Amino acid sequence: MSMSGRKWTLALLCAIALIALLFIFVLLDLSWAGNRTLSLGEVWAALTGNGSWGTDQIVNVRNLPRIAMGIFVGAGLAVTGGVMQAVFRNPLADPYILGLSSGASLGSAVAILFGISFVPLSVSQPLLAFVFCLMTMFLVYTVSRMGGGNVRTETLVLAGVAVAALISAVVSFLTYIAPSDEMQDIVFWSMGNLGGDWTEVTIVGCIVTAGVAIMLTQCRKLNAMMLGDAHAMDLGVDVARVRLMLLVVSSLVVAASVAFVGTIGFIGLVIPHIFRLILGPDNRLILPISTVGGAAFIIMCDYVAHAVAPLYGVLPIGVVTSLIGAPFFVYLLVSRRKVVGW
Amino acid sequence: MVTSPLETRSLEYSYGEKDVLDGVSFELRPGEVLGILGPNGCGKTTLLRNLNKNLRPKVGCVLLDDADLEGMQKKDIAKKVATVPQTNEIGFAFTVREIVEMGRMPFQEAFRGNSSEDERIVDEAMEQAGVSCMADRYINTMSGGERQRTIIARALAQTPKVLLMDEPTLHLDISMQFEILDLVHRLSRESGLSVVIVSHDLPMVARYCDTIILLHDGRIFASGSPDEVLTTENMRTVFNVDARYERDERGNPTIRLYGACRD
Numbered sequence: 001m002s003m004s005g006r007k008w009t010l011a012l013l014c015a016i017a018l019i020a021l022l023f024i025f026v027l028l029d030l031s032w033a034g035n036r037t038l039s040l041g042e043v044w045a046a047l048t049g050n051g052s053w054g055t056d057q058i059v060n061v062r063n064l065p066r067i068a069m070g071i072f073v074g075a076g077l078a079v080t081g082g083v084m085q086a087v088f089r090n091p092l093a094d095p096y097i098l099g100l101s102s103g104a105s106l107g108s109a110v111a112i113l114f115g116i117s118f119v120p121l122s123v124s125q126p127l128l129a130f131v132f133c134l135m136t137m138f139l140v141y142t143v144s145r146m147g148g149g150n151v152r153t154e155t156l157v158l159a160g161v162a163v164a165a166l167i168s169a170v171v172s173f174l175t176y177i178a179p180s181d182e183m184q185d186i187v188f189w190s191m192g193n194l195g196g197d198w199t200e201v202t203i204v205g206c207i208v209t210a211g212v213a214i215m216l217t218q219c220r221k222l223n224a225m226m227l228g229d230a231h232a233m234d235l236g237v238d239v240a241r242v243r244l245m246l247l248v249v250s251s252l253v254v255a256a257s258v259a260f261v262g263t264i265g266f267i268g269l270v271i272p273h274i275f276r277l278i279l280g281p282d283n284r285l286i287l288p289i290s291t292v293g294g295a296a297f298i299i300m301c302d303y304v305a306h307a308v309a310p311l312y313g314v315l316p317i318g319v320v321t322s323l324i325g326a327p328f329f330v331y332l333l334v335s336r337r338k339v340v341g342w
Numbered sequence: 343m344v345t346s347p348l349e350t351r352s353l354e355y356s357y358g359e360k361d362v363l364d365g366v367s368f369e370l371r372p373g374e375v376l377g378i379l380g381p382n383g384c385g386k387t388t389l390l391r392n393l394n395k396n397l398r399p400k401v402g403c404v405l406l407d408d409a410d411l412e413g414m415q416k417k418d419i420a421k422k423v424a425t426v427p428q429t430n431e432i433g434f435a436f437t438v439r440e441i442v443e444m445g446r447m448p449f450q451e452a453f454r455g456n457s458s459e460d461e462r463i464v465d466e467a468m469e470q471a472g473v474s475c476m477a478d479r480y481i482n483t484m485s486g487g488e489r490q491r492t493i494i495a496r497a498l499a500q501t502p503k504v505l506l507m508d509e510p511t512l513h514l515d516i517s518m519q520f521e522i523l524d525l526v527h528r529l530s531r532e533s534g535l536s537v538v539i540v541s542h543d544l545p546m547v548a549r550y551c552d553t554i555i556l557l558h559d560g561r562i563f564a565s566g567s568p569d570e571v572l573t574t575e576n577m578r579t580v581f582n583v584d585a586r587y588e589r590d591e592r593g594n595p596t597i598r599l600y601g602a603c604r605d
Contacts, residue, residue, distance in 0.1 A: 237417075
């Protein structure tokens, strides 16, 4: 079998394994009921509308929206991370590389601290986070355009770092002067927290689905861009336009996620890398499989975050994603680095 | 009259305040191998990048089959113009075949895989550039010359009318320099491929190019056939080198280099 044939077969096997994994952890996560674990029968009954009031509350009201949110956010962050790494040709790129998380944090902190009296916090916080997130992206892009000429990816990364540093300082300042209750809210939000009601899940779901669909149409162009902007242009890719389009789309996806669940680190950075280490750099494989991988990974982490609740209470999801992901990633990196080239 | 596949009209380009190209006009004929010669920093690469809209001229225009590049989509340009850039560092572990297949990108819609026609063209391009035997090897583990040939195969897979090559001999072994330029020369004769080679490799350009443009400080200093352009006087002025154009005992044009001019 040819090289690329082997890769596609391997990718298919990975996808099947991930979907199975996702399915198992969705069931486990659905059955979590705090002090006990529901049986599969109880979960099924609740899902089909035949459960008791109690199981219905646990499965359909508390667990299901959280899991749905997790699937969208996990898939969205993983694909966005993969896209950013390809666009910037930088292994350290993640969905927040343009300072988006700091922008969202600022929006969220502003909402928590100052609020808008006639709007409830549950609306103003995601709204401000979303708006600040996009404003940050716009600011970063404007800064990197200053001085004229074409926007180079290196300039964008540096502008992102600079703007993020500035905004983070403002967030730190706000956290510092905040009363302790609000301070805890700001900190907790910044660690990431899945959840939300069905309206929120629908908003995130729509934006993520549309964004991911658009990004998946650009895989081949991203492959060319990974060789370098000049190569991509030689191959007929309008690099400036494609890059701007991808930055806008991914900012929307990230802004939607971060606005409702806070910054969940590691997924966007590591999930695409994991699949690159297994399958090589071809984005036509990496991006689609990252959607499933991101979703499976975040649900797995969400289950762990809840399973340890008797010890520490339910952990912020961002803590778990890093605790589980980092060691696994180090192992892959050490054993299979040559396969990607990074 | 045959239309020119590629033509520039009083092309000017500048980086900020610094003028790099100043009124460059030339016409490429079908099946012609054109060498653009000049010392480092004379604007060769800048000129080449203007020819495929990687850069956009500040003044003047570039015509591809009589159509102004300014009004053309990059994708449509890439269907006719293929480029072999000077630097070919590629850090990612794409296989040689995957890289060459990218040459078919301008002809493909998103989500559509390679057609059997694409496969045939890719096979042929790899054969021509001598990389068929390394189809499954990773590009980031290969030597500069092997990467160069892979990129040349990719350019051929674009089935171009015009091939732009930036310092094509730079990374290649001597024997491979001849092989690649023989190939390009043969394609220009057999299938009417027009080639623009940017280089400072005087002997190679003298041998393989039909027409030569000497570029000096962003202007065309001289243009014409190699024996018209590569006079001792011109080479002294442009390259500051003491050299003579002559034919070797086998009748091939070559440049005898005596050394730098001391004055």
